[in-house]
Amino acid sequence: MDMSGYHLTSELARLALSSRPELHAEAERAARFGLIDYLASGFYARDDAGVAKLWRIVEAEGGSADVPVVGQGRKASFLKAALLNGFIGHALDFDDVHSDVRGHPSTVLLPALLSAAALNRLSGERFLAAYAVGVEVMARLGRTIGSAHYEKGWHNTYTLGVIAAAVAVGYLLGLSQERLEKAIGFAATQSSGMRIQFGTEAKPLHAGLAAQAALLSVKLAEEDFGGTRQGLDGDIGFFGLYGDLAAAEERLLTDWGSDWSIVQPGLWFKIYPFCSAAHHAADAALRLYQSGAFRTEEVDRVHVIFPPKGDAALIERNAATGEQGRFSVEYVVALALCGYPLTLEHFTNRPIEPGLLEFMPKIERRYDGAIEPAAHAVPKGRFTIVEVVTKNGDTYRERIDCPRGAPGNALTLDDLQAKLLASARNDQARVERLVETIMNMKTEDDMQSLLALI
Numbered sequence: 001m002d003m004s005g006y007h008l009t010s011e012l013a014r015l016a017l018s019s020r021p022e023l024h025a026e027a028e029r030a031a032r033f034g035l036i037d038y039l040a041s042g043f044y045a046r047d048d049a050g051v052a053k054l055w056r057i058v059e060a061e062g063g064s065a066d067v068p069v070v071g072q073g074r075k076a077s078f079l080k081a082a083l084l085n086g087f088i089g090h091a092l093d094f095d096d097v098h099s100d101v102r103g104h105p106s107t108v109l110l111p112a113l114l115s116a117a118a119l120n121r122l123s124g125e126r127f128l129a130a131y132a133v134g135v136e137v138m139a140r141l142g143r144t145i146g147s148a149h150y151e152k153g154w155h156n157t158y159t160l161g162v163i164a165a166a167v168a169v170g171y172l173l174g175l176s177q178e179r180l181e182k183a184i185g186f187a188a189t190q191s192s193g194m195r196i197q198f199g200t201e202a203k204p205l206h207a208g209l210a211a212q213a214a215l216l217s218v219k220l221a222e223e224d225f226g227g228t229r230q231g232l233d234g235d236i237g238f239f240g241l242y243g244d245l246a247a248a249e250e251r252l253l254t255d256w257g258s259d260w261s262i263v264q265p266g267l268w269f270k271i272y273p274f275c276s277a278a279h280h281a282a283d284a285a286l287r288l289y290q291s292g293a294f295r296t297e298e299v300d301r302v303h304v305i306f307p308p309k310g311d312a313a314l315i316e317r318n319a320a321t322g323e324q325g326r327f328s329v330e331y332v333v334a335l336a337l338c339g340y341p342l343t344l345e346h347f348t349n350r351p352i353e354p355g356l357l358e359f360m361p362k363i364e365r366r367y368d369g370a371i372e373p374a375a376h377a378v379p380k381g382r383f384t385i386v387e388v389v390t391k392n393g394d395t396y397r398e399r400i401d402c403p404r405g406a407p408g409n410a411l412t413l414d415d416l417q418a419k420l421l422a423s424a425r426n427d428q429a430r431v432e433r434l435v436e437t438i439m440n441m442k443t444e445d446d447m448q449s450l451l452a453l454i
Contacts, residue, residue: 008232008239008248012137013180015256016167021132022125027260030267031128032438034135036416037096037269038089038106039434039454042070043423044273044344045091050201054084054208067118070454078115079212085111086208090157092344093204093326094273099265099379099407100139101160102150104207106267108161109134109168111211116169116218118451124441126172132262134168139261144251145243150195151312158193158206159242163232165214170221178229179221185231186217188238198275198315199324266407268378269416272342274326277313279405280384281329284398285336288388291396296338298390302363304329305385307373311365318360323349330363331356333386374401376408413439 021027045051051072058080065074067081070088075081089095089107096106109131117127141160150156166187170180190213193206220227232238232248239245272282281304289296316328325331326347334356335346352360373381378401385399402408411419413435421431430453437449 006230006233008237008252009181009184009230010177011253012167012232013170013177013184015253016133016137016171017175017177017180019129019133019136019171019257021136021260021262022129024132024260024263026263027132028125028128030260030262031131031135032441033269033413033416034096034106034131034262034267035110035128035438036413036420036435037267038110039070040416040420040423041090041092041095041107042085042088042454043420044094045088046071048088048091049349050091050204051084051088053201054087054205058084067115068451068454078119079215081118082111082115082211082215083208085114086211087204088208090204090207091201092273092347093275094270094344096267096269097276098135098139098142098261098267100261101142101156102147102379103138103142103156103160105135105138105161105164106131107204107207108157108165108210108214109138111208112165112169112214113172114451114454115211115215116172117447120173121444122172122447123444124446124450125443127447128441130168130172132260133171134164135262135267136256136260137167138164140252144239144248146247147309149243151309153195154242155193155195155197155203155206158210159191161207162191162210162213162217163187163238165211166217169214169218173218175218175221179224181229181231182225182227183217183221185228186220186225187214188231189227190217191238191242195313195315198313198327199319264407265378266410268406269411269419271405271411271415271419272332273344273347274332274342275313276403276406277311278327278329278332279403280382280400281386282332282336282342283400283403284384284386285333286342287398288386288396289337289339293396294388294390294394296359298392299337299359299362299388300391301389302333302337303366303385303387303389304333304363305366305368305371305387307371307381307383308367308369310367310382310384317365319352321349321351322347325352329365329384330360333363334359337388377401378403378406378408
């Protein structure tokens with residue numbers, strides 16, 4: 001029998017447990033930046049209606065209150081805090097993405113790690129290292145699973161995040177290789193999440209469910225619950241079912257530790273609270289509007305040009321609410337060309353304003369596979385062109401290959417601190433304490449200080 005593809009789980013567990021990202025200053029610094037951005041995204045969502053709904057479910061069930069929930073001033077149980085913290089981090093779609101993942105790493109990894117850290121005396125250095133390991137696993141899973149997985153309708157944040165978070169928590173707690181292999185199997189069998197839920201509260205729920213399931217996977221492994229140690233392997237394992245088993249060994253396992261995915265290509269920190277697939281178009285449309293070359297009322301039609309399947313995440317073509325508009329390039333471009341700021345108040349569950357609804361039908365998506373992607377494009381091979389044609393026939397175009405916030409056009413620490421400050425309602429003293437703690441944390445006491453501050 002061909003045994004290729006029958007050691008993926010064991011090798012991934014071995015490589016993850018042997019990792020030492022804390023020896024790489026860039027990886028550690030990137031992890032600190034990611035933690036700041038995750039907390040900013042969570043603080044922004046403190047009053048989200050979905051958060052209140054989840055709290056009602058959690059409180060009705062009862063249970064211990066051991067783990068702080070971001071921006072809430074209260075705690076929840078080990079598993080339920082991960083559910084809440086995952087949802088909160090992703091509720092507004094303001095959290096980071098990673099091009100290899102084609103999804104959102106931090107809002108799954110960090111909630112799981114925070115729950116584990118709250119119940120164990122662990123150092124800040126170990127926490128950051130576990131986060132970097134989790135990003136590495138999730139990025140490699142993304143490269144291995146291939147684009148067809150996402151394009152078919154799976155939500156990578158959940159399907160890949162649950163496995164990556166289980167590995168990250170296993171690393172944080174120092175599981176044995178055997179137990180980590182089982183935890184990976186338990187996580188893989190809980191891998192789920194459909195993109196049809198985009199534009200609803202169920203999308204950020206995926207992040208919380210993935211974090212919660214990852215913790216349950218580790219707990220089951222610690223209890224020596226019965227399960228396979230080959231969850232990723234063979235024709236009926238994870239890659240055989242969900243992706244390309246033939247490519248798995250090379251993409252998942254080779255060159256481990258030569259570069260860290262949290263650094264290269266790195267996390268993409270958002271400046272807009274909507275799907276990153278629309279950020280290229282947002283930057284392009286804003287440039288066109290700010291040029292002053294035409295007035296909004298002069299616009300006859302707008303073409304938004306993608307590479308083939310470059311808009312797969314943007315499932316809403318006729319958004320009715322701002323929440324749906326997070327996944328609608330038509331809505332985002334209409335906002336920008338009509339002079340509205342691309343800020344949170346326009347991406348709630350309130351109905352879209354009539355004037356914008358009237359403008360949106362002027363916007364048409366187009367696809368061009370003949371356009372050469374730029375070498376610096378993020379994600380690789382991506383671009384968006386916004387083309388405005390006025391009623392008198394004039395045409396204006398802007399092309400964006402690397403939007404602001406993406407690797408290659410990254411935010412600085414000052415930018416992230418400003419995002420955190422705005423999310424914390426300009427509580428300067430609190431933000432300064434948080435940033436100082438995060439940028440310097442090493443010890444167990446530092447980790448406890450962070451838990452208190454969030």
